[in-house]
Each structure stands twice: as C-alpha cells, then as structure tokens.
Amino acid sequence: MSSFKPRIAALVAVSALAFGIAPPAHALFGVGDTVFDASNFIQNMLTAARALEQINNQVEQLQNEAQMLQNQARNLTSLDFSALSELKAALSATNQLIQQTQGLAFNVQRMEGEFKRLYPESYTAAISGTQMATDARARWKQSLEALRTATQVQSQAVQNFAADERTLTDLVNRSQSAAGALQAMQATNQLLALQSRQAMQAQQLQITQDRATALEQARQVAVQERAREVRRRFQGSGTPYTATTVNFYGQ
Numbered sequence: 001m002s003s004f005k006p007r008i009a010a011l012v013a014v015s016a017l018a019f020g021i022a023p024p025a026h027a028l029f030g031v032g033d034t035v036f037d038a039s040n041f042i043q044n045m046l047t048a049a050r051a052l053e054q055i056n057n058q059v060e061q062l063q064n065e066a067q068m069l070q071n072q073a074r075n076l077t078s079l080d081f082s083a084l085s086e087l088k089a090a091l092s093a094t095n096q097l098i099q100q101t102q103g104l105a106f107n108v109q110r111m112e113g114e115f116k117r118l119y120p121e122s123y124t125a126a127i128s129g130t131q132m133a134t135d136a137r138a139r140w141k142q143s144l145e146a147l148r149t150a151t152q153v154q155s156q157a158v159q160n161f162a163a164d165e166r167t168l169t170d171l172v173n174r175s176q177s178a179a180g181a182l183q184a185m186q187a188t189n190q191l192l193a194l195q196s197r198q199a200m201q202a203q204q205l206q207i208t209q210d211r212a213t214a215l216e217q218a219r220q221v222a223v224q225e226r227a228r229e230v231r232r233r234f235q236g237s238g239t240p241y242t243a244t245t246v247n248f249y250g251q
Contacts, residue, residue, distance in 0.1 A: 077179050079186040083167045087197045090160045094204050097152045118142065119218045123229040132226050139219045146212035153208045157201055167194055 118139050123132060171194065175187035 077183055079174060079178070079183040081170065081174055081187075081190075083171060083190050083194065086163060086167055087193055090163060091197055091200060093160075094153055094156050094201055097149065097156055098204060098208065115218075119222050120225070122225060129230070129233070132229070136223070136226060139215075139222055143212070143216045143219050146208070146215045150205075150208040150212045153205050157205055160201065164194065164198065 118135055168191070171187050171191050175184055175191065178184035178187060
C-alpha cells in the first residue's frame with residue numbers, strides 16, 4: 001500500500017497540470033522515506049514530449065526527402081526505346097528512289113545544261129529533222145521517268161504508313177506509361193520526329209509530282225516549237241507552190 005501512494009501523488013500532479021492548476025514551484029509529496037518532486041516530473045515530461053515531437057518532425061522530413069529523391073530518380077530515368085532508326089530508314093528509302101531517277105538530274109548545274117539542250121527556246125536551221133525527232137523522244141522519256149519516280153515515291157509513302165502506325169502506337173503507349181518527366185519528354189520528342197519525317201516525305205512527294213508536271217508542260221512547249229519549225233521548213237522560203245502533172249503506173 002505504501003508503494004501505491006507515490007503513484008497517486010504523481011497522478012494528482014499531472015491532473016493538476018492538465019486542469020491548469022499549477023503546483024508550487026517546489027511541491028513535494030513525501031510518503032515515508034520516498035520524496036516525489038511533481039514539478040520536476042512534469043518538466044521532464046514536457047521536455048520528453050518536445051524531444052519526441054522534434055524526432056517525429058525529423059523522421060517526416062527524412063521521409064519527404066526520400067520521396068523526393070525517388071521522384072527525381074524516376075524523372076531522370078531515360079526512355080529505353082528509340083524510333084530514330086525506323087524514321088531514318090523510311091526517309092532513306094524515299095531518298096534513294098529520288099536519287100535513282102533516270103530522267104533529268106536533280107543536281108542544279110547538270111539539270112540546267114540538260115534542260116537547255118532538250119528544251120531549246122527555238123530551233124535553228126543547223127538542227128536536222130532527225131535530231132529534232134531524237135530530242136522529241138528524249139523529252140518524252142524524261143516525262144515518263146518523272147511520272148515513274150512520282151508513282152514510286154507515292155508507293156513508298158503508302159508502305160511507310162503501316163510502319164508509321166506501329167511507331168506511333170509504341171510512342172504513345174510509352175509516353176502514357178512514362179515513369180518520369182524525362183521519359184515523357186523523350187517520347188514526345190520522338191513523336192515530333194515522326195511528324196517531321198512525315199512532313200519531309202510529303203515534301204518529297206510534292207517535289208516529284210511537281211517535277212513531273214513541269215517536265216510535261218515543258219515537253220508540250222517544245223512540241224509546239226518543233227511543230228512551228230517543221231512547218232516553216234515545209235513552207236520553205238515562201239515560193240508559191242506550182243502544180244505539176246504526175247503519171248502513175250507509166251501512164
């Protein structure tokens with residue numbers, strides 16, 4: 001029973017603090033040889049509570065820092081997928097078709113020389129009829145080759161559609177499932193690269209189509225000039241035509 005009384009005294013002191021009844025600065029409760037300093041006990045409890053609160057705050061801060069480091073690690077994780085090789089291959093295939101063109105060269109200087117030769121502004125008397133006929137067939141072949149190249153580029157573009165669809169699906173899926181900002185940004189960059197490749201392919205297709213149209217128009221102009229020269233030569237110097245009698249079958 002004597003050991004139970006100090007506990008009661010401690011509880012009384014804590015209760016007094018809870019209800020705002022501050023005990024004297026040096027309130028002592030004594031039972032027998034045991035002396036209990038309630039004020040010192042309460043002060044120690046408050047100090048321990050403040051220390052515990054500080055520890056909890058430090059633990060929470062460390063948890064926040066660990067979460068931040070995890071987020072940074074995810075944001076810095078690189079995307080393990082690249083569509084660059086597929087995009088470059090598609091462009092290379094279309095480029096190869098253009099470079100293999102059998103008609104007028106796409107090189108500016110070479111094209112200028114060949115164009116002046118095959119599509120002259122006018123024909124002189126020094127050019128024979130045989131040469132004009134040869135040039136006319138060469139111009140027809142140029143138009144044919146330009147049309148062939150345009151259709152080949154169109155066919156290649158259609159073949160690229162299926163590959164573009166697969167690449168687009170992969171990039172969109174990886175962008176949506178990106179673990180962090182870096183992966184999302186890299187997937188977005190590759191989507192923009194796909195869009196740029198398609199724009200370049202459309203430009204290549206437009207170039208080949210416009211080239212075929214331009215060569216055909218130039219051929220039509222050359223046909224008109226050749227017809228004018230043939231007509232001029234047929235008419236000669238303007239001497240009136242004199243009718244003559246022609247005997248058939250020896251009659």
